[in-house]
Amino acid sequence: MIELDVHAAVAGSADVDPAAVLGRKGLFGKDRATLLALCAVHEALDLPPKTPRSPAEPDPGVAVVVSSNLGNVGVVSEIARGLRADGVRSVSPMLAPGASSNVIAGAIAIWFRFGGPNLTVCSGAGAGFDAIWLAGALLQRGRARRAVVVGVEPDDEDALALHSLRHAGPAEKLTGGAACLILSASTGTSAATATVTLRDYGPPPASPAVNAAVNAAVNAAADAHPDTPADSARYGAAGVFAVCAAVADVRAGGPPRHLSCGDAADGFRTLRVGGS
Amino acid sequence: MSVRVAATAVRTCFGDGPSTFAALSRGACGAAPLRLYDPAETRVTHGYEIEGGPRLFRASRWLTTCVDEALAEAGVDRSQQRVVVLAGTGLRELSAVEALATGGAGAEGFPAERLHFGPALTLAGACSAGGHALALAQDLLELGEADAVVAAGADAMTASMLAMIGRVAAEPTTRVRPFDRDRTGVLLGEGAAAVVLLPDDHTTGGPGPRVLATGLSCDAGHETAPDRAGILRAMRDAFARAGRAPGEVDLVVAHGTGTELNDPVEALALTELMAGHAPLVTAIKGAVGHTSGGSALLSLVMATYCMESGVVPHIVGLRDPLPEAAALNLVRDRPVAARPRLVQIDGFGFGGVNAVTLLEAT
Numbered sequence: 194m195i196e197l198d199v200h201a202a203v204a205g206s207a208d209v210d211p212a213a214v215l216g217r218k219g220l221f222g223k224d225r226a227t228l229l230a231l232c233a234v235h236e237a238l239d240l241p242p243k244t245p246r247s248p249a250e251p252d253p254g255v256a257v258v259v260s261s262n263l264g265n266v267g268v269v270s271e272i273a274r275g276l277r278a279d280g281v282r283s284v285s286p287m288l289a290p291g292a293s294s295n296v297i298a299g300a301i302a303i304w305f306r307f308g309g310p311n312l313t314v315c316s317g318a319g320a321g322f323d324a325i326w327l328a329g330a331l332l333q334r335g336r337a338r339r340a341v342v343v344g345v346e347p348d349d350e351d352a353l354a355l356h357s358l359r360h361a362g363p364a365e366k367l368t369g370g371a372a373c374l375i376l377s378a379s380t381g382t383s384a385a386t387a388t389v390t391l392r393d394y395g396p397p398p399a400s401p402a403v404n405a406a407v408n409a410a411v412n413a414a415a416d417a418h419p420d421t422p423a424d425s426a427r428y429g430a431a432g433v434f435a436v437c438a439a440v441a442d443v444r445a446g447g448p449p450r451h452l453s454c455g456d457a458a459d460g461f462r463t464l465r466v467g468g469s
Numbered sequence: 470m471s472v473r474v475a476a477t478a479v480r481t482c483f484g485d486g487p488s489t490f491a492a493l494s495r496g497a498c499g500a501a502p503l504r505l506y507d508p509a510e511t512r513v514t515h516g517y518e519i520e521g522g523p524r525l526f527r528a529s530r531w532l533t534t535c536v537d538e539a540l541a542e543a544g545v546d547r548s549q550q551r552v553v554v555l556a557g558t559g560l561r562e563l564s565a566v567e568a569l570a571t572g573g574a575g576a577e578g579f580p581a582e583r584l585h586f587g588p589a590l591t592l593a594g595a596c597s598a599g600g601h602a603l604a605l606a607q608d609l610l611e612l613g614e615a616d617a618v619v620a621a622g623a624d625a626m627t628a629s630m631l632a633m634i635g636r637v638a639a640e641p642t643t644r645v646r647p648f649d650r651d652r653t654g655v656l657l658g659e660g661a662a663a664v665v666l667l668p669d670d671h672t673t674g675g676p677g678p679r680v681l682a683t684g685l686s687c688d689a690g691h692e693t694a695p696d697r698a699g700i701l702r703a704m705r706d707a708f709a710r711a712g713r714a715p716g717e718v719d720l721v722v723a724h725g726t727g728t729e730l731n732d733p734v735e736a737l738a739l740t741e742l743m744a745g746h747a748p749l750v751t752a753i754k755g756a757v758g759h760t761s762g763g764s765a766l767l768s769l770v771m772a773t774y775c776m777e778s779g780v781v782p783h784i785v786g787l788r789d790p791l792p793e794a795a796a797l798n799l800v801r802d803r804p805v806a807a808r809p810r811l812v813q814i815d816g817f818g819f820g821g822v823n824a825v826t827l828l829e830a831t
Contacts, residue, residue: 251687271570272628284633289637293593299821302687303691303692311687312594316587336604358581359582
């Protein structure tokens with residue numbers, strides 16, 4: 194069982210103006226998903242708008258775990274179209290980091306000087322809970338004292354087009370946006386106002402047959418604890434958004450919340466916010 | 470708690486694990502003119518491709534093959550045990566996204582779920598993704614979150630990544646020359662690797678080597694350039710977690726990408742870390758190319774073959790070492806007879822993500 198304290202939970206807006214939050218400097222060439230993610234972290238750290246970036250040495254005690262499936266799909270598509278139309282000389286080296294799928298987590302580390310373990314989870318519909326689970330593993334094994342977990346999807350045309358091809362996705366179109374959780378290993382004290390508990394987290398399903406069994410188990414569990422499903426239209430960001438909303442409810446005095454995240458293709462995961 | 474390597478499986482341009490180790494030992498270079506990507510489009514002429522199969526969803530196929538092979542060899546039953554598969558990758562199946570964006574084969578679309586490697590838990594970590602999968606595999610076993618974890622990694626190629634290599638190269642290169650003074654840059658290699666890890670306790674005690682620890686760090690400095698301080702943090706983290714000292718290392722399997730930036734930075738970091746101790750240093754990318762998400766795991770698997778065979782292959786493509794490597798005991802020209810007990814494996818990636826693993830023979 195992995196139990197985590199929640200120090201901040203921010204569900205960012207998809208139409209945020211990055212320059213108004215982060216200041217103009219350093220934004221050039223960054224893709225939309227990265228900008229949304231930086232804004233969500235900025236808010237979660239409770240920094241005033243346009244706070245100058247820290248010149249300090251990287252802090253190895255802060256880990257970054259990003260969940261995103263479509264973050265760099267737009268950049269990769271843009272590079273591919275540019276190559277086809279005008280050849281390699283037309284492609285800006287500024288786009289190079291975006292060719293790699295971990296660009297967002299790297300950019301967060303650089304912007305905020307987080308030198309701890311840096312992960313990007315792209316596991317589909319359950320990516321948000323997978324990210325929280327792996328952040329919990331890093332924290333409980335002493336690899337960092339805090340983990341910044343960011344769920345983010347962009348809403349550019351390439352991302353929307355690919356999302357519409359989800360085999361097990363929702364009827365709705367992709368909802369862009371970024372949410373951020375700041376977590377630590379649970380201390381069992383009352384300092385934090387909410388906890389996330391991952392009990393019997395279980396691996397993703399191994400096959401469609403196992404998938405059905407997992408679904409049945411989730412449904413059976415729902416009888417005892419009505420699960421609130423994460424909003425699947427947020428795809429890789431869904432789990433982090435769901436936890437942010439549940440943390441707000443629990444902090445407002447609501448009962449513990451049992452959440453599920455995933456879909457029939459990628460399997461379901463569950464976790465609990467609040468309670469013990 | 471260390472964890473035990475119960476079984477391994479790999480695919481490279483040379484084939485499976487034994488074929489790849491044999492090729493390394495005879496100094497073979499797997500680079501060839503690219504068959505699947507047009508050099509006129511990306512300005513990259515060569516690579517280390519795996520022969521055969523269609524252009525899309527290559528990494529998924531090799532990954533599945535390697536994971537199935539390794540689990541079967543380890544005797545792990547997925548229906549009876551809690552088995553987590555962590556799949557590290559740099560490029561996922563983004564070549565299918567490129568096809569969707571540009572027309573041609575694959576433009577009709579594909580289920581978005583095939584961008585990742587479900588049911589494996591897909592981790593994007595550029596060229597050290599496999600090393601990060603190893604670190605998390607050990608963490609999950611130590612926390613009791615799984616009975617067995619497969620640390621896996623796979624990558625094919627994408628036009629966008631090839632273009633970034635072609636864009637910055639002065640001249641197209643034809644092979645990778647790790648730690649060479651006249652190195653001409655990196656080339657991509659296709660490949661996959663899977664390593665089954667089990668808790669190292671009395672119930673699973675066996676003959677496999679032990680992963681003692683993997684140290685992790687992020688440079689938090691630059692998106693694409695390596696950073697000596699960040700790399701050293703990952704190295705020192707590995708030794709601190711393992712309770713070992715750099716002076717105990719017998720062999721380093723370096724990241725060694727043959728790029729202008731990586732090799733001097735890595736050589737200087739190793740020199741500083743070892744502080745006068747001079748273990749053997751080898752690297753495999755001259756033979757198999759840069760296999761990105763699979764590369765750290767592939768290095769680890771080759772290290773297990775070194776332990777078993779008593780042979781450490783030389784660095785293919787290295788003729789004249791760069792000055793920054795003067796203090797390193799680089800394995801050159803021919804394999805050496807040695808049976809390393811403690812091996813350090815380096816993996817560094819875009820985004821400044823570093824993973825350094827310590828593997829010990831039993």
